[in-house]
Amino acid sequence: xxxxxxxxxxxxxxxxxxxxxxxxxxxxxxxxxxxxxxxxxxxxxxxxxxxxxxxxxxxxxxxxxxxxxxxxxxxxxxxxxxxxxxxxxxxxxxxxxxxxxxxxxxxxxxxxxxxxxxxxxxxxxxxxxxxxxxxxxxxxxxxxxxxxxxxxxxxxxxxxxxxxxxxxxxxxxxxxxxxxxxxxxxxxxxxxxxxxxxxxxxxxxxxxxxxxxxxxxxxxxxxxxxxxxxxxxxxxxxxxxxxxxxxxxxxxxxxxxxxxxxxxxxxxxxxxxxxxxxxxxxxxxxxxxxxxxxxxxxxxxxxxxxxxxxxxxxxxxxxxxxxxxxxxxxxxxxxxxxxxxxxxxxxxxxxxxxxxxxxxxxxxxxxxxxxxxxxxxxxxxxxxxxxxxxxxxxxxxxxxxxxxxx
Amino acid sequence: xxxxxxxxxxxxxxxxxxxxxxxxxxxxxxxxxxxxxxxxxxxxxxxxxxxxxxxxxxxxxxxxxxxxxxxxxxxxxxxxxxxxxxxxxxxxxxxxxxxxxxxxxxxxxxxxxxxxxxxxxxxxxxxxxxxxxxxxxxxxxxxxxxxxxxxxxxxxxxxxxxxxxxxxxxxxxxxxxxxxxxxxxxxxxxxxxxxxxxxxxxxxxxxxxxxxxxxxxxxxxxxxxx
Numbered sequence: 088x089x090x091x092x093x094x095x096x097x098x099x100x101x102x103x104x105x106x107x108x109x110x111x112x113x114x115x116x117x118x119x120x121x122x123x124x125x126x127x128x129x130x131x132x133x134x135x136x137x138x139x140x141x142x143x144x145x146x147x148x149x150x151x152x153x154x155x156x157x158x159x160x161x162x163x164x165x166x167x168x169x170x171x172x173x174x175x176x177x178x179x180x181x182x183x184x185x186x187x188x189x190x191x192x193x194x195x196x197x198x199x200x201x202x203x204x205x206x207x208x209x210x211x212x213x214x215x216x217x218x219x220x221x222x223x224x225x226x227x228x229x230x231x232x233x234x235x236x237x238x239x240x241x242x243x244x245x246x247x248x249x250x251x252x253x254x255x256x257x258x259x260x261x262x263x264x265x266x267x268x269x270x271x272x273x274x275x276x277x278x279x280x281x282x283x284x285x286x287x288x289x290x291x292x293x294x295x296x297x298x299x300x301x302x303x304x305x306x307x308x309x310x311x312x313x314x315x316x317x318x319x320x321x322x323x324x325x326x327x328x329x330x331x332x333x334x335x336x337x338x339x340x341x342x343x344x345x346x347x348x349x350x351x352x353x354x355x356x357x358x359x360x361x362x363x364x365x366x367x368x369x370x371x372x373x374x375x376x377x378x379x380x381x382x383x384x385x386x387x388x389x390x391x392x393x394x395x396x397x398x399x400x401x402x403x404x405x406x407x408x409x410x411x412x413x414x415x416x417x418x419x420x421x422x423x424x425x426x427x428x429x430x431x432x433x434x435x436x437x438x439x440x441x442x443x444x445x446x447x448x449x450x451x452x453x454x455x456x457x458x459x460x461x462x463x464x465x466x467x468x469x470x471x472x473x474x475x476x477x478x479x480x481x482x483x484x485x486x487x488x489x490x491x492x493x
Numbered sequence: 494x495x496x497x498x499x500x501x502x503x504x505x506x507x508x509x510x511x512x513x514x515x516x517x518x519x520x521x522x523x524x525x526x527x528x529x530x531x532x533x534x535x536x537x538x539x540x541x542x543x544x545x546x547x548x549x550x551x552x553x554x555x556x557x558x559x560x561x562x563x564x565x566x567x568x569x570x571x572x573x574x575x576x577x578x579x580x581x582x583x584x585x586x587x588x589x590x591x592x593x594x595x596x597x598x599x600x601x602x603x604x605x606x607x608x609x610x611x612x613x614x615x616x617x618x619x620x621x622x623x624x625x626x627x628x629x630x631x632x633x634x635x636x637x638x639x640x641x642x643x644x645x646x647x648x649x650x651x652x653x654x655x656x657x658x659x660x661x662x663x664x665x666x667x668x669x670x671x672x673x674x675x676x677x678x679x680x681x682x683x684x685x686x687x688x689x690x691x692x693x694x695x696x697x698x699x700x701x702x703x704x705x706x707x708x709x710x711x712x713x714x715x716x717x718x719x
Contacts, residue, residue, distance in 0.1 A: 147568065147610055147617045149575035152534045158573035161615055172614070176573075223615070244567070244574020279494060284567060284574040285528035287559075426494075433521035438562040 089119040094129035098136060114206070123204045123220055126168035133164060148175055148223050150230040154284045156240030157226060177203070177218040177229060178241035180274070181210055183267035184254035194236055202229045212307075214251030214293075215241035244284035245439075250274050252294035253301040255314075261371065262296030263314030263384035264412035270294045272418055286429075287436030287445075297380060298366040304392070304403070309442045310425070311389040311403045312412070316381035319361040320370075326377035327357050341370050385411040388424070391443025401443040404451075408465045427458040497526045505530065505541035508693060510548045524549070524557055531578030539578055540690040547585035554593050561586060561597040568604070568620070580604060580620060584627020588634050598638060601627050605645045622660045625649065626690070629664030636668050643668065647676035655685025659700040663689050666707025669714055677711075680704040 096111070103109045111128075118125035130141050146159025158176040165172035179195065187195075195216065199205060204220035211217040221229065230240065241249035250273050253259065255266030273292055274281065280290070293304030296314040304311035331337055331354075342352045349363035350370060357377070359370075371378045388410055392403035410420060428442070431454065436445050446454045455462055497517050504513045517523040530542040549557045564583050567576035580601045587598035604610050604624045611621045628646055632639035649661035662680050665673040683700035690696070 143609065145569070145571050145573070145609075146615060147575050147620050149577065152532060153575075154532045154567075154577050155574050157575070161609065178573075244570050244572050245563070246574070277494075279498065279529055283529040283532040284570075285525045287563065289572060429525075430520070430522050433525055438559060438566055 089125070091122050091125060093118060094125055094132065096128050096132040099128060099132050117205055121205055122170040123174070124206060126170035127174065127204070127220065130162060130164055130168045130171055133167070142174070146175070148226060150226055150240070153230075153240060153282045155243035155246050155282060158243055160220075171220065173222040174204075174220040175223065175226065177221065177226070178211070178213065178215040178243055178249065179218060179233065180239045180241040180249050181214055181216050181251070183252055183270045183274075184257055185210060185214075186254065186257065195238070198229060198232045198236075202232070213241065213243075213248055214302075215249050240282070242281045242289075245286045245288050246282065246284035246290070247277050247280040247286075248289055248291045249281070250292040250294065251302055253296050255294075255296035259296060260375070261299065261314075261368075261380055263316055263380055264296065264386050265414060266294040266296045266312075266314070268414055269312065269412055269418060269421075272414075273421075276422060287432060288439050288441055290442070298368045299372065305389055306392050306400070306402055307394065308392050308403065309390065310428075311392055312386045312421075313389065314380075314384065314412075315366055315387045315409065316384045317409050318381035318383040320359050320364065320381060321379040322357055322359065323377050323379075324356045327352075327374070328355070330374055330377055335374075337374075341373050344369055385409050388421075390428070391441070391446055393441045393443050397439055397441075398444050401441075401447075403443070404468065405465045406460065408463060424458070424460075431457045494526070497523070498529060501526050501530060501542075502533075502538050505538055505545060508541070510545050511552075513545060514553065519553065519556065521556065524560065528560075528563075531582060536688070536690075537695055540581075540695065541693070543578060543581045543585050543690075544693060546582045547589040550586040550590035550593050554590050557586070558593065561594040565597055565600055568601075568610070575617075575620075577619065578623065580623035580627045581630075584623075584630045587627075587638075588630045591635065591638075595638075598627075598631050602631065602639050602642045605642050605649075618654055618657060621649075622656055625657070625660040625664045629660075629667040632664065632668035632670075636670055639668065640670065643670055643673055647673060650676040650680055655683070655700055656687050658683070659685060659687025659689060659698075659703055662700055662703045662707060663687075663691075666703060666710060669707075669711050674708065674711060677704045677707045681708065 099111045102111045114124055114128055118128055134141055141162055141164045143161045143163050146161050148159040149157050156178050160174040160176060162168055162172050162174060199207065199218050202221055202225040203218050206219040208217035208219055233239065250270050252266040252270035255262040257267060291308040292310050293302045293308035294312045295302050295304045298313055298315060300313055304313060337352050342350050346367050347363045347365050349360040351358050371380065387405060388407040389403035390406040391401050393401050407424065412418060412421065432442055432445060435449055451466060452462065455466065500516055501513055504516065514523060517526065527542050527545055530538055533539045546557065546560070561583065564579040567574050567579045570576070583594060583597045583601045586594040601624060605628065609615055610617060611624060625646060628639050628642060643665065646661050646664055650658050652658040652661065658680065662677055665677050680700050681704045683704065685700040686697065687700055687703065688695055688697050689703065
């Protein structure tokens with residue numbers, strides 16, 4: 088039984104009806120032993136009643152040595168709901184691929200139960216394990232307990248956000264590189280950039296092991312690393328026959344759905360024109376026993392994805408069509424590229440401008456030149472619409488002609 | 494980045510400011526390294542990084558022309574960054590190059606009245622001390638720019654936190670305006686310990702010592718303090 092009076096929440100109670108699990112039911116259970124959650128329910132009920140939020144804009148809170156990882160929240164109805172006057176969020180850097188042991192989960196929950204509301208968001212859209220609701224006084228003790236157990240805070244503000252990845256080679260036969268190793272390596276390499284906001288705006292890395300892109304890196308990260316292969320899709324024709332014998336309509340469900348029409352099936356065997364395959368993964372997903380990614384694997388690097396905040400949403404575009412994600416040299420080629428991109432962003436980025444917006448502003452050609460990447464056909468979004476294009480050679484020819492006249 | 498940061502730290506601790514650009518390069522990446530050092534646990538490194546921004550504002554303003562916006566944003570970021578070191582750095586930039594950061598100076602000075610940053614119950618003492626220090630540094634050069642926040646600074650002279658009241662006294666002592674003497678005079682016997690950064694060094698002293706020095710300075714320069 089609660090030793091405090093539970094808030095009446097008739098409007099929120101409507102959300103407990105129906106067949107689905109309700110966050111209100113979970114919060115009410117927690118409200119019996121946590122006054123902070125009880126007052127939070129009260130404040131939320133007020134917001135539903137008034138159709139108005141009661142959180143103030145941010146707040147300057149953090150832990151020593153770090154510039155991010157804590158999101159300050161203060162209530163503007165603190166007199167009425169004193170237990171949730173402070174309701175700061177703590178972002179905890181999740182393990183690569185979101186693998187936890189049950190002991191690790193208990194450890195996190197025990198820490199949070201001692202110092203916060205006990206409510207978590209597993210996981211936030213950032214990828215972090217998010218602790219919801221604590222007071223300023225509890226921030227340093229939480230941080231001390233987390234770091235003592237080898238946990239760390241994630242990113243927030245204008246820094247490298249906590250990198251995230253699919254579970255890659257740990258569970259998935261499609262993984263073309265070790266996403267978990269790459270994600271961990273990059274997280275450790277860029278600790279300073281992760282904890283000390285010094286960029287024009289946020290920077291997100293996401294690592295997907297294959298073009299299925301299970302972490303949606305193409306849409307949700309500034310720098311998306313998507314596993315791919317540069318040889319041929321492996322075909323097991325015996326397994327193709329098994330699929331056909333079991334009743335699969337291979338022509339209808341696989342061949343005709345190939346977006347580039349690079350596949351054919353003669354009733355016995357599948358053939359693929361690999362040069363025209365755009366790695367949509369449909370055939371591999373439908374016939375995983377018969378078709379597999381090639382063996383010369385690596386990743387495609389894409390740049391500029393983001394959700395709409397200042398400008399509209401952007402999908403990332405190809406920057407490097409193929410790179411070997413090489414553990415043995417500590418991903419040096421990747422890191423060298425990152426340094427050049429960040430040097431460019433430092434020089435040309437405008438405050439609160441994501442790299443995708445920055446590239447749109449300065450032009451992809453200028454960006455590529457600055458980061459020393461040669462233009463490639465894969466960089467072209469669509470055929471040009473402006474016919475008035477003058478190449479450098481044109482100006483050189485004009486100069487030569489004028490020099491000859493003189 | 495790690496090597497650049499270690500080199501910058503060493504040069505800051507040695508007070509070799511111009512050498513930072515010659516060693517790390519006259520580019521914005523070096524500025525990013527310095528921004529990162531504003532979060533340093535070691536206080537002298539952080540404060541010397543602040544001084545370095547002042548040096549850049551004076552000597553290489555183009556290199557940091559976007560920093561004022563970024564520092565202000567870090568104090569108002571909706572996405573959860575704390576803006577550690579931002580008020581002090583903005584104050585030092587404005588002191589050294591008013592044209593580069595005058596708007597930033599006004600914004601920082603008025604943070605002293607902001608209920609979410611400097612007023613209880615939600616105030617952040619570290620940011621508050623940074624704001625007081627910035628007001629002192631800016632006001633020493635251009636007292637008129639901070640005149641309208643001096644009463645608010647004076648109110649912090651009896652704050653329960655000795656570091657806060659020490660910095661309030663220190664700031665008023667730098668600005669030397671009529672009217673500030675009363676706030677300072679009340680603190681001449683204050684034994685509270687304070688760690689204040691001045692003339693490129695961290696100095697441990699009492700609030701009382703700072704108050705007495707401020708009054709002496711006022712007397713020498715002829716301000717009435719009434």
